[in-house]
Amino acid sequence: MSFEVLATLTCKALRPLEHRRIQFIWHGGEPLLLGHEFYTKALRLQQEFKRPGQMITNSLQTNGTLVDDSWCDFFKQFGFSIGISIDGPAEIHDRNRFDAAGRGSFAKVERAIRLLQKWEIPFGLLMVLNRTSLQASPIDIFRFFLDLGVQAFAFLPARPDNVSRTGELPTTDYVSPAEYTAFMKGIFDQWYAMDDPSVQIRELNSLVSALVGGTVSICTLAGDCLGQYFHVEPQGDLYHCDKFLGDPHYCVGNVMKDTFPEIRGSDHFLTLVAEERERIQKLKKCPWFELCHGGCPHDRYIAEKYLPGYDGTCCGQSELIKYICEHVKRDAVRNEPAPTAETTWLGT
Numbered sequence: 640m641s642f643e644v645l646a647t648l649t650c651k652a653l654r655p656l657e658h659r660r661i662q663f664i665w666h667g668g669e670p671l672l673l674g675h676e677f678y679t680k681a682l683r684l685q686q687e688f689k690r691p692g693q694m695i696t697n698s699l700q701t702n703g704t705l706v707d708d709s710w711c712d713f714f715k716q717f718g719f720s721i722g723i724s725i726d727g728p729a730e731i732h733d734r735n736r737f738d739a740a741g742r743g744s745f746a747k748v749e750r751a752i753r754l755l756q757k758w759e760i761p762f763g764l765l766m767v768l769n770r771t772s773l774q775a776s777p778i779d780i781f782r783f784f785l786d787l788g789v790q791a792f793a794f795l796p797a798r799p800d801n802v803s804r805t806g807e808l809p810t811t812d813y814v815s816p817a818e819y820t821a822f823m824k825g826i827f828d829q830w831y832a833m834d835d836p837s838v839q840i841r842e843l844n845s846l847v848s849a850l851v852g853g854t855v856s857i858c859t860l861a862g863d864c865l866g867q868y869f870h871v872e873p874q875g876d877l878y879h880c881d882k883f884l885g886d887p888h889y890c891v892g893n894v895m896k897d898t899f900p901e902i903r904g905s906d907h908f909l910t911l912v913a914e915e916r917e918r919i920q921k922l923k924k925c926p927w928f929e930l931c932h933g934g935c936p937h938d939r940y941i942a943e944k945y946l947p948g949y950d951g952t953c954c955g956q957s958e959l960i961k962y963i964c965e966h967v968k969r970d971a972v973r974n975e976p977a978p979t980a981e982t983t984w985l986g987t
Contacts (some may be wrong), residue, residue, distance in 0.1 A: 640873040642680060648871055648894045649684040653693060655899055660694045666881060671705040675713055682717055700724065700765070702736065703751035704744050711758040721762040723751060728783050731772050752787060763791035763841070768822060769812040770797075777825025785838070793841035794823065798941050801886040813945050816938070816955030824962050831966055846956075846963050849930045862932025865912055866903045877902065879911065882937035921951045927960045 640648075652661055663681070678697075685695050699714075700722040714721055725748050726732040733743025755762045764784060766772065772780075784792050796819040799809035827843055845857040858864055870881035875895040883889035889911070892902045902908055915936060922933045933939075934954025942949040 640677075640871075644871075644873065644875045644895065645677075645681060646684055647875070649681070650688045651894055651898055653685070653688040653690060653695075658899070659692065660696075662696045662698060665697065665699040667700070667702075669702055669705070670699055671701050671710065675709070678713070678717075696720065698722065701751075702744065703748040704738075706751035706754055708754065708758075711754050711760060714755075714760050715758055719760075721755060721760060722765050723748060723755070723762060724765050724767070725752075726766055726769075727772050727775060727780055731775060734771050735767070735769065749787075752789065756788060761791075762789075763793060763839075764789050765793050765795060768794055768796050768814050768819065770814075773814065773818060773822060777822055778829055781826055781829040790837050791839045791841070794819075794826065798882070798937070799945065801883060801889075801940075807944070809945050813941070815946060816942065817958070819955075820959045820962075823959055827959075827963060827966075843963070846930075846960060847967060850960075850964055850967055859935040859938070860931055864936065865915055866908070869899075880937065882935075883940070918951060922954060925953055925957060927957050930960060931956050 652658060652663075663685070665678070665681075682697070685697075689695060697717065698720040701724070703723045703725070706723075713719075724736070725745075726735045729743065729745040732745045732748070736744045736748075738744060752762075752764075764787075766780070796814035797812035799811045799813045802810075823842065826840065830838060830840055830843055841857055845855040845860050849855050849860055855861060858868060861867075865879055868880045869891075870878040870884060871894060872878070872884075875893045876890055877892045877894055877897070878884050878886075879889045879891055891908050891911070892905065897905075918936075918939065919933050922928055925931075931954050934956050938955050939951065942955060943951070
C-alpha cells in the first residue's frame with residue numbers, strides 16, 4: 640500500500656461524524672514485511688486526522704516469523720493488539736506453513752509467542768482448521784494451546800476461494816459447518832469442564848455470552864455487518880470484509896475516489912444490503928436467530944456454492960449453539976434453587 644493510499648484511507652475513515660470508534664486491522668500477506676517505518680507513518684496519520692472524542696485502535700495479524708524484540712517494543716509502545724497464526728503442534732503447523740525452501744516455521748512462531756509473553760503484550764492465537772488439522776484430537780489441540788501458556792485463542796474453518804461458481808469443486812480445503820461443529824464440540828467439552836474464565840476461546844466465549852444475554856466480541860454473531868467492516872486492497876479497492884476478496888460483486892468502491900458515506904449510499908451497496916435482508920428473512924425461522932443474527936454472510940455464501948442441499952435457513956451454527964445451550968442451561972438450573980421470572984434464555 641502506497642503512502643498516498645494509506646493517507647487517503649486514514650483521512651476518509653476518520654472524517655465521517657458517525658465514525659466514533661475505528662479499528663485498523665493490519666493483515667496480509669505478512670504485514671510485518673512492511674517494517675516499522677510504514678506503521679510509524681500510519682500512526683502519525685491517525686493522529687493527524689483524528690477528531691476530538693474518536694477512539695482509534697490498531698490490531699495486527701502476523702505469522703510470527705519476523706517478531707523480535709524491536710517489534711515487541713513497538714507493539715508495547717503504541718498499544719497494538721496482536722494475533723499470531725499457528726496451526727497447532729509442529730507436525731501439523733509445518734505441513735501448512737513453511738518458507739520458500741520448504742522449511743517449517745513452527746520454531747519461529749513459538750519464539751514469537753515467548754517474546755510476546757516476555758514483553759507482556761496481550762495477544763491471541765488463531766488456528767485454521769483444514770483437512771490436516773481435523774485429523775487431530777480436539778483434546779490434544781486444547782492441551783497444546785494450554786501447554787504454550789496461552790489463554791486466548793480462536794479457530795477459523797478453512798474456506799475456499801470466492802471465484803468458483805456454484806457446483807464447482809473447491810479450489811482449497813472446505814471445512815463444512817458440520818465438520819467444524821464436531822471439532823468445536825470437542826473443544827467446548829474440554830474448555831467447559833476446565834471452568835477457568837481466564838481461558839478465552841473467541842467463538843465459545845461469544846456464544847456463551849450471547850446465550851445469557853451478554854455482549855459478543857465476534858462479528859459473526861453481531862448481525863448487520865454490511866457497512867461496518869471494509870477490506871482495503873493496496874491499490875485502494877474496497878470490499879465488504881476481507882472474506883469476499885476476489886468477487887467483484889462485493890467490491891463496493893475505491894478509497895481513492897469514494898467516501899464511506901458515498902459507498903454506503905450507492906446503488907450497488909444498497910443492492911447488497913437488500914440481497915442480505917432477503918436472505919435474513921429465511922434465517923429468521925431458525926429458533927436461534929435472536930442469538931446468531933444470521934451468522935456470517937460469507938459462511939452462507941460459501942455454503943451456497945459448495946454444500947450440497949444447503950437451503951439458506953441456517954447459518955451453520957445451530958447444532959453448536961444447541962449443544963452449548965444444553966450444557967449452560969443445565970448447569971444454570973442445577974445451581975439455582977428455583978427459576979425466577981427474570982430468567983431469560985435466547986433460543987429454545
